[in-house]
Amino acid sequence: MPETVLQLENVSKKIGKKEIIHNISFEIQKGEIFGLLGPNGAGKTTIIRSIVGLISKTNGKVSICGVNLDDDFKDAIQNVGAIIENPEFYMYMSGWKNLKQFAKMNRKNISDEQIKQIVEKVKMTHAIHNKVKTYSLGMRQRLGVAQALIHQPALLILDEPTNGLDPQGMAEFRMLIKELATNGTSVLISSHLLSEIQQITDRFAIIDKGHLTHIEKMSDLTEEKILKVTLEVSDGESARLILDTLDLEIVEQNGNLFVLNVTREVLPEISRALVRANVDIFELSKIHFSLEDRFLALTNGGEL
Structure with a gap:
């Protein structure tokens, strides 16, 4: 004990x-x-x-x-x-x-x-x-x-x-x-x-x-079941059509740049689907959830 x-x-x-x-x-x-x-x-x-x-x-x-x-x-x-x-x-x-x-x-x-x-x-x-x-x-x-x-x-x-x-x-x-x-x-x-x-x-x-x-x-901050990732592609419109068919949440889209909430298991599926559609992937990376994110979420964005 x-x-x-x-x-x-x-x-x-x-x-x-x-x-x-x-x-x-x-x-x-x-x-x-x-x-x-x-x-x-x-x-x-x-x-x-x-x-x-x-x-x-x-x-x-x-x-x-x-x-x-x-x-x-x-x-x-x-x-x-x-x-x-x-x-x-x-x-x-x-x-x-x-x-x-x-x-x-x-x-x-x-x-x-x-x-x-x-x-x-x-x-x-x-x-x-x-x-x-x-x-x-x-x-x-x-x-x-x-x-x-x-x-x-x-x-x-x-x-x-x-x-x-x-x-x-x-x-x-x-x-x-x-x-x-x-x-x-x-x-x-x-x-x-x-x-x-x-x-x-x-x-x-x-x-x-x-x-x-x-x-x-x-340690739980680095063990999130849902990952937030950024995705930058060559063709945002085509990518959007593909992403809408997958089990994920599109948090934000700005032209060819996406912010997604996904499970780890769906990441390879995103890559394969975009490659099959001839959409180039320039970046696919995890946004690390920080203590500041947790703090702001739990204090309604309260200022320090």
Whole structure:
């Protein structure tokens, strides 16, 4: 059986008469990267703040490694490392001294050797003794992850962790998070960058207007039974007559260019029928269904 690291059961939050989130329930397993998606104002940050105890819940239950957050906050929260918004440091101190200072505030006895291992894990060895004010944004993000990992938490929570990072910084950050998950750390990541979420998460949840509307495995996005394909031919009129006889849906036609919804099995039949009719095929290719497509479909095209 998978080991459940985080479990939310019917978590709600009201401010006055306004319900910010409503009966949110999901769980995250050991070593899983779980994405939290939603338009601005959907309630993502409220969910995260409820998990780490920064705001009180109106109703519901949060359990971390089997410990109810309300029953024993200290025991539950010691299993969590978090970066909410931007990590904060003493800019005039080195990265190493920042981590040492944070270690002193922890309930656990954290040795220099443990700190060194964390620094190596986030690939900051080369700059750890430099002042933080000299760090790039990507380096500060990695130092933030080191700070969140210093007490070896079972769950790492990241709220918009790639904000402001350049493409190389994003790629390095993805590799780091995947490595952490491979070694058993569970990760909850909230982001508005759908392409980043698609590349990094195992599962994702969509929050819309305070409600959890959808949970799906990321792998299911690439295993659609119905494929969307583009077809470009030499003669659109002749091709249309042929396509109308086949078991498929013509989504769009623009002259000699078609967009079709088809099953995998009918693809060879399309090619054979067009060749028999002397219609040349210039292109027949799959349109990969993206997380953005899924998000827009499930939030009525809501803006991020």
